[in-house]
Amino acid sequence: MSDVDQRLSSSFGTVAAAYAEHRPDYARDAVRWALAPAPGRRVLDLGAGTGKLTTVLASVGAEVVAVEPDPAMLAELRLPGVRTLAGSAERIPLPDGSVDAVLAGHSMHWFDLAVAGPEIARVLAPGGVLAGLWNVYDDRVGWVASLARVGGPAAVGARDLLSSWRASTVGLRPPGFSEGEQAEFTHGQVRTAESLVAGLATRAGVVVMPASEREATLARIRSFLSAMPGEFTLPMRTGVLRLRRA
Template sequence: MDHASSFGAAAAAYAEHRPDYAPAAVRWALETAPGPRVLDLGAGTGKLTATLVAAGAAVTAVEPDPAMLSELRSALPGVRALSGSAEHIPLPDGSVDAVLAGNAMHWFDMDVAGPEIARVLAPGGVLAGLWNTVDDGVEWVAGLAEVSGSAAIGPRDTPASWRAETAAMFPAGFGSAEQAGFAHGQVRTAGSLVATLGTRAGMLVMPDGEREAALGRIRAYLASRPETAAGEFTLPMLTCVLRTRRIQTTA
């Protein structure tokens, strides 16, 4: 199973267990946008969409996976939600003031998606990617990352790896990129955190036996830690943002 197409089979679990995004991160992503029209590109089940709606944006969501799109429409019936992809955006030229992508931009074919994103952006429009990372500056979280392995906590999933992986991600036609991180957290239990990590793309494409063994190691680790062994706890996170603006050209 391809990583990028692995989520649909677990759409309900993704909707239940994946975190939302720090409101401060969304505000920063949008602060230089020329207007309120925002495209949530690769919107999944609507985790970022919901935060954008709460921020007062006029949101259009675009998602290629039918199961994920169905979850989004069920959760957010008032949002315009369309089938499409970063490489084929079903919107007119210059129709949005910002394009945001939540934990999705690394799946885009930027050679094709870059010109498409530039096409739908108004002059001076913003392009921003948001990623939720675990804060491995916290000792028990660093231990969790080590036990989980790269299939569950891998590239872009910790602040340092995120900075390195995204530094050169933006396509031609956009200005210099800025990076910032914003404190966030997700209330979890040991069981729900295991379920969350089970929705990672690397886990979803594992053979069943390997996935269950990996999840078993994570369960054992969480049971061994006083921070996570009993009841609810907050998983320390950062919502990391990479933003730029479309370069305005003159005729």
């Protein structure tokens, strides 16, 4: 991982509470599809953050263990019956063959796949599944496409848009895994202008901006959203990249 990526990936702890409050969960149909080929119900949420994906996994009946490297993010993950562990994709604190699926919500692109791939394969049971999930904005909708332009790539990047997420994630195939399958599932999040701005403020590219640039970016987004009604639904899809252990 480059120094820039390391700085970006380690930035979330500084906004952990806002991340927990304002980031969306994941479409349940997407989670079910990701898990469909798995040989059992034992699931590792890898790079679990504040538990956005963990919560959905628990709701669909998975037996979840959550692993996250950032202590501030992990401190926000409080789910009864869910085991939480400090660790990373490159160093997973679980025994060999102990899970049937590994899912990663908005985190797989941060993994050093040359190292993480064999480690993920190690903890997977035979026939196990690896899946990355991303909530992507549906930029077929005019105002969403305009929001992406106004916010710029630090706030709304290629992995965040329906038009570009597939091309941006299809190459995320670690050694020892099959070619990936991709699918999208309808999702949405009820927002106000301020809560959407607050969510965009937790994007890594925005978090690491100099303060003056960050304030200007968020002010520009806030001005654009001022024409929106008090509450509105942000149209999204949950995109899934699903791979199987070779």
